[in-house]
Amino acid sequence: MYIYDEFDRTFLQERVDEFRDQVKRRLDGELNEEEFKPLRLMNGVYLQLHAYMLRIAIPYGTLSSDQMRALAHVARRYDRGYGHFTTRQNIQFNWIKLEELPDAMADLARAGMHGLQTSGNCIRNTTTDQWANATPEEIEDPRLYAEIIRQWSTLHPEFTYLPRKFKIAITAAKHDRAAIRVHDIGLRLHRKDGVTGFEVIVGGGLGRTPFVGKTIREFLPRHDLLSYLEAILRTYNAGGRRDNIYKARIKIQVHEIGTEEFTRRVEAEWAQIKDGALALDDAAIDAIRAHFKEPDFEALTDGPAELEAAKTNPDFARWYANSVAPHRKGGHAIVTISLKPVGAPPGDATADQMDAVADLADQYAYGEIRVAHEQNLTLPHVRQKDLFTLWQALDAQGLATPNIGLISDIIACPGLDYCALANARSIPLAQDLTKRFADLDRIADIGRVHLNISGCINACGHHHVGHIGILGVEKQDQEFYQITLGGKANHKAKLGELLGPAVPENEVVNVVERILDTYVELRTSKQETFIAAVQRLGIEPFKERAYAAR
Amino acid sequence: MTSPLQQKLKITGPTVITANRLTDGVVVWLTAESGWSDTLSRAAVVSTPDDALRLLGIANADENHAVGAYPARVTVADDGSLAPVNLRERIRVGGPTVALPGAAA
Numbered sequence: 001m002y003i004y005d006e007f008d009r010t011f012l013q014e015r016v017d018e019f020r021d022q023v024k025r026r027l028d029g030e031l032n033e034e035e036f037k038p039l040r041l042m043n044g045v046y047l048q049l050h051a052y053m054l055r056i057a058i059p060y061g062t063l064s065s066d067q068m069r070a071l072a073h074v075a076r077r078y079d080r081g082y083g084h085f086t087t088r089q090n091i092q093f094n095w096i097k098l099e100e101l102p103d104a105m106a107d108l109a110r111a112g113m114h115g116l117q118t119s120g121n122c123i124r125n126t127t128t129d130q131w132a133n134a135t136p137e138e139i140e141d142p143r144l145y146a147e148i149i150r151q152w153s154t155l156h157p158e159f160t161y162l163p164r165k166f167k168i169a170i171t172a173a174k175h176d177r178a179a180i181r182v183h184d185i186g187l188r189l190h191r192k193d194g195v196t197g198f199e200v201i202v203g204g205g206l207g208r209t210p211f212v213g214k215t216i217r218e219f220l221p222r223h224d225l226l227s228y229l230e231a232i233l234r235t236y237n238a239g240g241r242r243d244n245i246y247k248a249r250i251k252i253q254v255h256e257i258g259t260e261e262f263t264r265r266v267e268a269e270w271a272q273i274k275d276g277a278l279a280l281d282d283a284a285i286d287a288i289r290a291h292f293k294e295p296d297f298e299a300l301t302d303g304p305a306e307l308e309a310a311k312t313n314p315d316f317a318r319w320y321a322n323s324v325a326p327h328r329k330g331g332h333a334i335v336t337i338s339l340k341p342v343g344a345p346p347g348d349a350t351a352d353q354m355d356a357v358a359d360l361a362d363q364y365a366y367g368e369i370r371v372a373h374e375q376n377l378t379l380p381h382v383r384q385k386d387l388f389t390l391w392q393a394l395d396a397q398g399l400a401t402p403n404i405g406l407i408s409d410i411i412a413c414p415g416l417d418y419c420a421l422a423n424a425r426s427i428p429l430a431q432d433l434t435k436r437f438a439d440l441d442r443i444a445d446i447g448r449v450h451l452n453i454s455g456c457i458n459a460c461g462h463h464h465v466g467h468i469g470i471l472g473v474e475k476q477d478q479e480f481y482q483i484t485l486g487g488k489a490n491h492k493a494k495l496g497e498l499l500g501p502a503v504p505e506n507e508v509v510n511v512v513e514r515i516l517d518t519y520v521e522l523r524t525s526k527q528e529t530f531i532a533a534v535q536r537l538g539i540e541p542f543k544e545r546a547y548a549a550r
Numbered sequence: 551m552t553s554p555l556q557q558k559l560k561i562t563g564p565t566v567i568t569a570n571r572l573t574d575g576v577v578v579w580l581t582a583e584s585g586w587s588d589t590l591s592r593a594a595v596v597s598t599p600d601d602a603l604r605l606l607g608i609a610n611a612d613e614n615h616a617v618g619a620y621p622a623r624v625t626v627a628d629d630g631s632l633a634p635v636n637l638r639e640r641i642r643v644g645g646p647t648v649a650l651p652g653a654a655a
Contacts, residue, residue, distance in 0.1 A: 026572070032614075033572075033617045047570055047575055047617065049638075049641060050570075050577060050642065051576065081651075097573060097575070098572065098573055098574060099573050099574065345651060350651050351652070352652065417647055425637075431648065477636040479637065
């Protein structure tokens with residue numbers, strides 16, 4: 001866990017006081033809406049269909065148990081008893097009253113939380129692998145660099161009014177769980193000749209005009225991280241389009257001037273500043289590292305007797321096989337908590353569930369929790385000997401659905417049920433899909449499938465990179481859904497291909513089922529995953545079957 | 551269901567002016583008395599662009615009570631009751647179409 005110091009705490013309190021004054025002046029009529037709107041957005045406050053929505057930053061997806069309890073408190077005290085975890089590792093509350101927002105923010109600030117950098121044309125919350133500092137795959141904890149970026153970007157005077165919002169993601173593992181190639185900047189930590197550095201990927205993104213990012217530097221020594229990011233941001237800030245909101249993201253700039261020219265501009269800018277104040281020395285990196293409190297891991301060995309005995313319970317064994325991953329420390333494991341039970345809105349958790357997860361984190365996981373961009377939670381450091389007891393407790397809270405990575409582990413935006421920008425609903429469709437695919441044996445047989453739903457072209461549900469992507473559109477006041485196949489968000493990121501005409505809402509589940517039936521029929525073996533079959537066969541066989549019965 | 555804020559003012563039938571209440575974001579409608587109500591049935595109904603623009607002007611001048619005002623189509627039943635025309639407005643009137651997780655605090 002990163003432990004805030006006095007500077008951070010004072011800063012947050014000052015921002016709360018500032019916002020309290022801004023809200024008061026708005027309610028008193030001293031500020032009009034045009035003046036107030038950018039101020040509330042800078043604090044993560046949106047106005048949605050039915051109410052204000054508060055988006056709270058969860059830097060690099062890491063929460064302490066006390067912070068989770070603070071979220072539960074906000075859900076109960078100021079909202080309607082639940083929150084929605086997002087694809088950017090944040091949480092949103094949907095029913096906050098403007099007049100109560102300053103109090104909610106004060107309560108959050110006491111737990112070191114806030115809504116800064118969750119809205120507006122600034123550098124947003126940097127996201128990373130939810131298995132950071134736990135998985136044996138990674139070369140270093142990427143959150144260290146995410147925190148360095150946070151400190152550099154928060155209140156950065158040059159980058160508070162960028163042409164458009166700006167999202168950075170980092171991974172340090174070979175398997176990319178942070179979708180870095182569909183971010184404005186993706187950073188992949190790796191080693192070259194014994195030196196730690198980054199592959200720098202720029203210009204990825206989803207939304208109206210999706211692109212997979214381009215690598216502009218294969219290796220950037222870690223000491224140059226901030227100066228190089230500054231050079232990229234300056235290049236974007238100077239040349240990014242401000243005349244058209246739909247063409248204002250860096251991906252459009254990179255696309256329009258070309259990767260080569262964009263890289264040339266970045267390198268030229270970097271040459272001017274690389275040895276300046278932003279150069280990171282080991283002392284600076286170590287100072288940040290010192291703020292991350294390493295769990296006091298017990299010395300344990302893999303495969304304790306308690307775990308081996310528990311595996312005779314078939315329900316536990318199923319969950320263990322699905323939701324538990326290896327840890328870098330002997331005798332420990334990574335546990336993913338599904339927020340996708342059958343029939344529930346993906347990513348939602350009640351205040352009681354948040355409190356339960358906080359308590360379980362304290363009891364079994366060194367008090368640490370992560371949020372995954374797939375809208376699930378993770379306990380990154382669980383003692384293997386406690387897995388059975390933990391599973392029982394999670395199951396009692398409806399948090400042990402063994403569907404991680406399977407068809408019912410759906411990413412979905414809030415859609416038209418909440419969002420002012422949406423064209424169609426996402427949640428009811430996700431609910432219907434989880435009901436159709438409720439049979440655990442069946443979904444285990446189908447295997448790994450990522451199904452992502454967005455309620456509009458802004459693509460908060462990452463539909464472009466779903467193995468099956470679903471995009472809600474509106475035709476004459478009716479909901480229709482476009483379906484794409486073959487998208488991937490991992491280290492081999494790819495945008496999905498449109499299957500055919502949009503289908504009406506009441507046919508989507510049947511179409512998805514026919515697509516999956518086609519896969520089961522045509523796969524070479526159970527070892528050939530859905531996405532591998534789509535790559536081998538192309539979309540035609542799926543298209544033929546999907547539309548055949550209509 | 552394209553966001554009303556992105557639409558041109560096009561009045562093709564009975565229309566009300568809707569917005570969100572400043573203090574809590576609750577959906578409200580402009581009444582015939584130029585006030586705001588959180589009940590659709592109390593909304594003032596107009597049928598011409600000129601009347602809609604006039605009401606919209608009243609609404610926008612009162613942004614210290616309600617924000618983001620725009621015209622929304624409604625149907626008027628024989629008994630005078632009002633109903634929203636499209637799904638977006640139906641959701642604004644009735645709330646999310648899905649059950650909210652857990653019990654309200």
